[in-house]
Amino acid sequence: MSTSPENEAGAHPGQRSIRSYTLRAGRITVAQRRALDELWPRFGLAFTPQPLDLYQVFGRAAPCVMEIGFGDGELLTAMAAADPATDFLGVEVHEPGVGHALLLAERLGLGNLRFIRHDAVEVLGQQLPDASLAGLNLFFPDPWPKKRHHKRRIVQPDFLRLVARKLAPGGIFHVATDWAPYAGHIEAVVAGEPAFMQPPVPPALRPRTRFERRGERLGHDVWERAWRRSTRPAG
Template sequence: MTDQDRPDEGKTTGPEGPDAPLHRRGIKSYVLRAGRMTQAQTRGLEEVWPRLGLTLAQGRQDLDALFGRQAPRVVEIGFGMGASLIEQAETHPDTDFIGIEVHAPGVGKLLDEADKRGLTNLRVYREDALAVLEQCLPEGSLTTLQLFFPDPWPKKKHHKRRIVQPAFVELVRTRLASGGTLHMATDWEAYAEWMAEVMEAAPGYLNTATPETAPYVPRPDFRPLTKFEARGERLGHGVWDLIFRRVD
């Protein structure tokens, strides 16, 4: 049994209240990992970034000007190596996508692929997602926010690091257009239950699940099946999707 598998002692923790600060100094929902950069990833960061990369320093974005058109807008937080986001951008050319990821290899890989495939409907932040939502994305500007397989931080003492907290989903709500959706997926059942608890208590959202499957929805066809997820399915691992719509 690893430390991660061993249950913690003591009181069970729950989601923080809606008034909890989004940025607790020293607490992040991610850990930066060191890794070697491939030639393609380096090329993405060095050659493609000036065209498709975005920064906090640019401030609040005019998304119509950024993409040169009016279109549905999808933001994905934590896209990993970017395969799913690339597939979505290529499959849905009439939708604009913004990916947010802090890990350099993943950002470099996505940029390299986007360039090779000639994608013009994709932009990337290599920044903290909360800061991007707060400082760069206008209120009511997003059709969908995607959060697929975030770090579950399984130890009870680390639950405060989970990105899904009442303050986070309220911030997301303000960035969604009326009728826009927050789509989350996880392969940790305990985190799925946590997400459902946070969302059911959050004002201004409606669960899109049917009574037969609530609080979860079947995996929608528009969410690409990752290699990791496909392997998990073969091994009998579960995956839980939640889609909530902004209703005010």
């Protein structure tokens, strides 16, 4: 199940034309490269268009929380370390970020965390069984501030319908952004998806992320919400 992450992200051009990311040619350190080569078999899962057996992946039946776009993985690995009774699945396309997160996972000796290096929309749509997630975390998604790029924002009605389908009844969609116009867009899209109950619930406390700290240095306020998926079956 765990093959090399090489060429994973973006390896399926043409399947979806509008993506929520651009593959940056980020600088990768020697340690991150080593992590991608040596730690991937332990922590990595290849993208496959068949539904994953989460029991087989983690070797137990436990609630599973997925984080989309975990960046350098500082928050994701801290959450996994703080909550050993829950399994975590991190999905990210940025190679140096995945390398960094692998190093942290090794340092913390995490048995409850796996990574997938691929477009999270395809992972959700094709690799995650329906009603399999206790939570879906989306922290500081790319805001795509220019109007002509708004269609690249990951939060869209289709995405929200997909999230609702993959969350178990009562599961939590937790989202944060420091871009006020994106916050308004997310509120409106969630309000249009009846699978999410209103009003929102208090978001779980979490450590701050790298992007969040950067936004704070720029004077941005952080907007954060958590919505519970209703217990009615997904439509």
